[in-house]
Amino acid sequence: MAEKSFKYVILGGGVSAGYAAREFAKQGVKPGELAIISKEAVAPYERPALSKAYLFPEGTARLPGFHVCVGSGGERLLPEWYKEKGIELILSTEIVKADIASKTLLSATGLIFKYQILVIATGSTVLRLTDFGVEGADAKNIFYLREIDDADKLVEAIKAKKNGKAVVVGGGYIGLELSAALKINNIDVSMVYPEPWCMPRLFTADIAAFYEGYYANKGIKIIKGTVAVGFTTNADGEVKEVKLKDGRTLEADIVVVGVGGRPLISLFKGQFAENKGGIKTDDFFRTSADDVYAVGDVATFPMKLYREMRRVEHVDHARKSAEQAVKTIMATEGGKTVTGYDYLPYFYSRAFDLSWQFYGDNVGDTVLFGDNDPASATHKFGTYWIKDGKVVGVFLESGTPEENKAIAKVARVQPSVESLDVLKNEGLSFASKI
Structure with a gap:
């Protein structure tokens, strides 16, 4: 050997x-x-x-x-x-x-x-539906995204199924970003996920309401509270339909699965x-x-x-x-020392003309600030998380580089706050003065 x-x-x-x-x-x-x-x-x-x-x-x-x-x-x-x-x-x-x-x-x-x-x-x-024994989950044109080979296969399918129908299984990062990318390619998109709202590990109901409304305005159909339980195929072995637990059936030329890893x-x-x-x-x-x-x-x-x-x-x-x-x-x-890792959690995403950043921890009470109307012209809104009288996490949609730096500093410093009402009234200006 x-x-x-x-x-x-x-x-x-x-x-x-x-x-x-x-x-x-x-x-x-x-x-x-x-x-x-x-x-x-x-x-x-x-x-x-x-x-x-x-x-x-x-x-x-x-x-x-x-x-x-x-x-x-x-x-x-x-x-x-x-x-x-x-x-x-x-x-x-x-x-x-x-x-x-x-x-x-x-x-x-x-x-x-x-x-x-x-x-x-x-x-x-990635977690695959075949891991859970989902009927028909080995059909052609059911995609996962982790490596460049996966992306190449999806690109080919988008070209082959021009103006076709896609079902995106999952409402997290992959679900939201790929639904947007498919829609930009003029594919008819339906998103399916079991939770009451998208990105439940990070988003509050108020944050999610904006993105779900925004995606709906773009023509993306959102189906919540159910899961894919099976797939049917055509004569070529390609996915044709997605069967949902609630009894509905969705037509699909392409299925993209993002249910975690x-x-x-x-x-x-x-x-x-x-x-x-x-x-x-x-x-x-x-x-x-x-x-x-x-x-x-x-x-x-x-x-x-x-x-x-x-x-x-x-x-x-x-x-x-x-x-x-x-x-x-x-x-x-070299017989030297370095300081230990002191990490501030940071997550971000971009889709369509949206771009959000989050810093810190999403625990405790929440305060929504700004305008989270999906039809709003600015799209600028955010949320603070407050635990034990301190701000421990901040989310901001459509922030400038300076504003994003400011919310990162807040999450790191964890300033005290008088009351949730004060925080709501001050909104983003609270972060800007820390």
Whole structure:
């Protein structure tokens, strides 16, 4: 069996891998010391583009345009960059076994990789309806979106089913962003989700009412409180209808499913301490095994701001946690120290001409400010979350860069507030004066 050895190995080829590679290069990694092993066929790229501009009929995003680290305003790391830095990109390679005790990874084709220090950046995998035994869920033209191959297949289907009908299963990030992208492609869109409103993990009923109204005004049909329980197909095996639990049947040429994901940690079962579905780490992303770090979606880490262990699935954390781990690795080797990770939760989305940002924690009482009428010309509104007399989270639609900075500061500082009425009256000006 062929065997390769590296000082450092990053397992996974997503956003975290690219930002970790950049940090390794900044810290002076030597040629030949670092390898990235990825089952994808392309160098690390900014995954959020796949649910946005990648699907647009005009102004379309394509590689090499969105390789990391352009998503945070940094240099674009083309495949040549890795070569120049002496970083080995091992693509189209699936690892099927990881033995932490012997510091060995085994690929599906029998290649053995040895490492001294491992960074686990395997990310998440999507939940599939076939996992739940949904009838007909293996039909053609039922799509999931996680990797660039998935996006390519969806783009082909959009072209093939011009002016057709799509059913989007799920009302979270993927559901909202892909419904918008499909509508922009002149596809007739229906969204189906079981919850009482969209994005229930983050949105309040008031926030969701704006987006549901806005999408309805764009011609997107929203069907709440039910789920897809089966699919029928045509003679070619392509999806034809979606059967709903409430008895309704929807015509569909394309189905897109976004019902969540799970961290990819099965390779490491029983080899680490786990917590909340992820690999337990400290605030430097060190795991319970020596010389092994876990970053991005797979890490459950101490969130200092809230004094509890959390796992975060978001591109911002994927970038920052990767940089933190590499800084720690290189500082430790040099006998130096770095400060621990002190993360402020941050989420954002863009769809149509809308753009929202959220910082902090969505717990406690809420105060809606601004105008959340879906027909409003400005679209500017937001929400504060208040716990124990302090503002702990802020959401803002259509904020300027300065306003978004202001709400981030509020979520970090957690200022006290006299009363909910005062906060409602002051609205965004409360954030601007902190």
